Amino acid sequence: MRLIAIGAAYAVMFRGLPEAVICFFGDGAVNQGTFHESLNMAALWKLPVLFVCENNHYQIGIHRHSAVTEVHKRAFAYAISAAKVDGMDVEAIYNHARQALAQIRAGQGPQLLEFETYRYRGHSMADPGVYRPPGEVAAYKAQDPIAAQMRELELHYPDAETLHALGLDSTESLGGRYVEHGHLDTGGLKDLEAEISREVEDAVQYAQTSSEPTLDDARSALRPHWLHQALI
Amino acid sequence: METLRYWQALNHALDTEMASDEAVIVLGEDVGLYGGTYRVTEGLYAKYGEMRVRDTPISEGSFTGLGVGAAMAGLRPVVEIMTINFALLALDALINMAAKIPFMSGGQYAMPLTVRIPSGTARQLAAQHSQRLEHTLMNVPGLRIVVPATPQDAYWQLRQAIRADDCVIVLEHELLNFDQGPVDEHSEAPPPHRASVRRTGSDLTMVSYSRMANEALIAAKHLADDGISAEVIDLRSLSPIDWDTCATSVRKTGRLLIAEEDCRFAGAGAEIASSLTERCFHYLHAAPLRVAALDLPNPYNKRLEHQIIPQPEDIAAAARTLALGHNPLEEAPA
Numbered sequence: 001m002r003l004i005a006i007g008a009a010y011a012v013m014f015r016g017l018p019e020a021v022i023c024f025f026g027d028g029a030v031n032q033g034t035f036h037e038s039l040n041m042a043a044l045w046k047l048p049v050l051f052v053c054e055n056n057h058y059q060i061g062i063h064r065h066s067a068v069t070e071v072h073k074r075a076f077a078y079a080i081s082a083a084k085v086d087g088m089d090v091e092a093i094y095n096h097a098r099q100a101l102a103q104i105r106a107g108q109g110p111q112l113l114e115f116e117t118y119r120y121r122g123h124s125m126a127d128p129g130v131y132r133p134p135g136e137v138a139a140y141k142a143q144d145p146i147a148a149q150m151r152e153l154e155l156h157y158p159d160a161e162t163l164h165a166l167g168l169d170s171t172e173s174l175g176g177r178y179v180e181h182g183h184l185d186t187g188g189l190k191d192l193e194a195e196i197s198r199e200v201e202d203a204v205q206y207a208q209t210s211s212e213p214t215l216d217d218a219r220s221a222l223r224p225h226w227l228h229q230a231l232i
Numbered sequence: 233m234e235t236l237r238y239w240q241a242l243n244h245a246l247d248t249e250m251a252s253d254e255a256v257i258v259l260g261e262d263v264g265l266y267g268g269t270y271r272v273t274e275g276l277y278a279k280y281g282e283m284r285v286r287d288t289p290i291s292e293g294s295f296t297g298l299g300v301g302a303a304m305a306g307l308r309p310v311v312e313i314m315t316i317n318f319a320l321l322a323l324d325a326l327i328n329m330a331a332k333i334p335f336m337s338g339g340q341y342a343m344p345l346t347v348r349i350p351s352g353t354a355r356q357l358a359a360q361h362s363q364r365l366e367h368t369l370m371n372v373p374g375l376r377i378v379v380p381a382t383p384q385d386a387y388w389q390l391r392q393a394i395r396a397d398d399c400v401i402v403l404e405h406e407l408l409n410f411d412q413g414p415v416d417e418h419s420e421a422p423p424p425h426r427a428s429v430r431r432t433g434s435d436l437t438m439v440s441y442s443r444m445a446n447e448a449l450i451a452a453k454h455l456a457d458d459g460i461s462a463e464v465i466d467l468r469s470l471s472p473i474d475w476d477t478c479a480t481s482v483r484k485t486g487r488l489l490i491a492e493e494d495c496r497f498a499g500a501g502a503e504i505a506s507s508l509t510e511r512c513f514h515y516l517h518a519a520p521l522r523v524a525a526l527d528l529p530n531p532y533n534k535r536l537e538h539q540i541i542p543q544p545e546d547i548a549a550a551a552r553t554l555a556l557g558h559n560p561l562e563e564a565p566a
Contacts (some may be wrong), residue, residue, distance in 0.1 A: 003294050003325055007301020007309075014257070014283055014307060034324075037294035044289070217338075222374055223398070224339030231376075231425045232474045 001025065002038040002051070009047035009110075020104040021049045022097075028059030030071050036078075039112070043078040046109035050100050051075070053114045054087065060123040061131040072114035080110050087115030088145045117145075150189060233416045239409045241383035242272045242348070244417060245390035246310065250280055253308060256394055259286040259295055260312030260348075269314050270350055270409045292318045296347065297325035303345040304333065308394060315406070316351030316365050323368070330399040331374030342397040348390070352405040352443055352493055353541050359529035362406075362537075364494035369401055370470050370503065376400045377471040378424055379442040383413040385428075385468055388421035396424070403470075405443045425469035427477040433463035435555050436487035439478055439504055441467040444542065448491045451547035460555050462489075470500055475507060482512040487554050488520040491547045496524035518557055523550045 005023035012019045029035065030053065042049050053072070059065040068074060075082035085096045093115060100111045118140035122129035129137075236244065250256045258273055258280075264287035267274035277285040288295040292313055299309035313319045319326070326347065334343050353362040369377055376398055380386040386404065393400035422428070430445060431452050440448040445466035452462040463481050467473060482488050488508055490501040505520040526540045 003297020004301035004304065004329065006294070007298040007303070008305040009301075010298060011302045011305030011307045014302075033291075034294050034297065037289070037291035038297075040289060041291065041294060041298065045286075218335075221337075221339040222335045224334060224342070229396075230423045231472060232423055232427075232469075232476070 002029075002034055005049050005051075006038050006042050006047055009042065009049040010045070012048050013045070018105050019048065020101050021047075022052060022101075023049055024052045024054060026059075027053060027055040027057065027069075027071055028062075028065065030074065031066060036074075039075060039078040039080060039110070042110040043080050046107065048104045048107070049110045050097070050104055051080075051110060051112040052097075053112065055114050055116050056119045058119070058123070058132070060127065061129075063131070070114070072112055075112040080112055082112035082114065084114045084116060087117030088140070088143050088148070090145050090149045233414050235412055236383045236387075236415045237409065238380075238383045238386050238404070238411045238413075239268075239271050241387040241413075241415050242390050242404065243274055243276075244415070245387045245394075246273065246276060247279070248417070249308075249310075249391055249394040250276065250284065253394075254284075255306060256308045256310065257284045257286065257302070258310045258312065259288055259299065261288055261290055261292075261314050263287060263312050268312065270404075270406070272348070272404075272409075273312065292321040293325055296322035297329060299345050299347070300325055300329045300333065300343070303330075303343050303399075304341050308344045308346070310346045310348060310394060312348045314350070315361065316349050316403070317361050317363050319347075319349050319351075319365065322347075326369070326375065326399070326401070327372050331372050334398070335374055343399045344394075344397050345399045346390070346393040346396075346402060347399065348402045348404060350404045350406045350409070352403075352407060353525075353530055353537070354406040356532055356534055356537060357530075358532040362530040364492075364499075364525070366403060366470055366494060367499050369403075370500060374399065375471060376425070376469070377403060378469050379403045379405075380468065381405070381408065381442050381445040381466050383411065383415050385466075387415050387417065389424055389468070392421060392424040400424075403442065408443050408446075411446075425472050425474060427474035428466045428468055429463065429477065429481065430466045431462065431464040433461035434485060435461045436489055436551055437463045437465060437478070437481040437485045438489045438491060438547070438551065439465045439467060439508075440491040441470060441500070442493065444491045444493045447542070447544045448547055450544040451491075451551060454544065454548045455551055455555075458552065460551060462551055467504075473504070473507070475511060478504070478508055479511045482508055483515040486515055486517040488512075488516065489523065489547070489551050489554050490520060491523045491542060493525055493541060495527045496522060497527045499524055518554060521550055521554050523547050 002023055005021050009021040055071055072082035072084045083096060086092050096113055100113060104111060120137055120141060258276060262269055263273040264277040264285050296311050299311040302309045313322055330343055330345055333341050352364055369375055378389040380389045390402055393402050430449055438448045448464050452464050455462045463485055465478055465481055490504050492499055492501040494500060501522040501524050505522060509520060523542045523546055528540055531537055
């Protein structure tokens, strides 16, 4: 899909849009030729694309698959600026991505970010993930980025009512980080979790209650644009 | 009406479409400053600039995939893959992406991508540089494949491909590039996948495509000297195939000969023979016959190459045996 990303980025540049394309892939996907071909073309033409490698250290079940395991270093061979970021730290990801995207949108060419992270489950439904040493999954789960972020929000942020009672000046005195990054009180967090659950459940229910697609649906999906043309 | 070479007709088609739609871009190896390995993109770089005529690194898989992504984002890319032999590196982009994304998005994405691929045997380019791989692409739902045999069809079909909202592969032929023929740039084109009856006849139907359709026409002229009247159908397209035009002819003549440049085994001819037999079985006086390349890699040696690729005399010889009702491949029952 890196190819599609550089194609979309080419279209963005062609039209002079203030946009950037973000392309995600795993560490297992960096030993294909297209990784190097895409990075080369993106750098050659300064395409507005942010390559994001989610390095979870496993290519399905193979842990050691690269001569150079730090993916971001490969970008330097194509004169692409790149960095390794703690992929379990939401704010670090946000800050790095924001800075990179601003530079990319300003026409400075592609960048690559390597987020060091993990996957808790096997690669697929058929993969129990037993190739990993005992304790590794638990160790990563202990630093789960979503849970960590939630904990931080819950522990450190005064709730909306308290902030309101303190007045605007007091809010500002808490420091830029609290105000600029927004905040959620305990009630807000629960609302957010409920909203996410509801959205997922709605989608599952929609899928389960929808009628099965027909062969005609499949045919028209293959040839949606042929319908009004005389091809033969 | 003007007389153009095949490559010039393609060049005019590109120029016309680029002039009329800014979203049309050309990319590939040496398409810019060099003007294209077969001169097809000559003059376009100077006229439209590097954003619209983009020289690429030798990365067939990725620049074809770049075309897919650009098409999804609203451009109308025309990707040139220097020869069909190098298209093997781009099959992931063609088969897994271009052919699948409209389907897998439930039709939400169009794929206005044209892929021009000079193909076929040339003269002594040896096994890795003179392949005919149409069968590989024909077996992929979601790709349209046109195979122009004349400058006029090259002009029409390339323009139609660029205007199509699906991925269309234009299989050009390396040996046809310097063929000359009349090109009317203003008359209305037939539908892009309609077959053309290039010569009418009553004794047998010869179905062919690309360069071999022209060879079949030569064979038909020889056959006429022998009093055999051959109808020659130029398919113009390998996906979809205009079965009705073929079946109408086969029902009339009762005999079907297929001439193809590709290897015989599992080639396009096998599909054509099988499908037309299903449609016309009770009209056939004899089993369909295929004249195809021998199932060998194309050798460098000139004499061997000549023996492996069907020549007009091979087509004529097969037509004679078919017209006489004798199939050399059919064993007599014990």
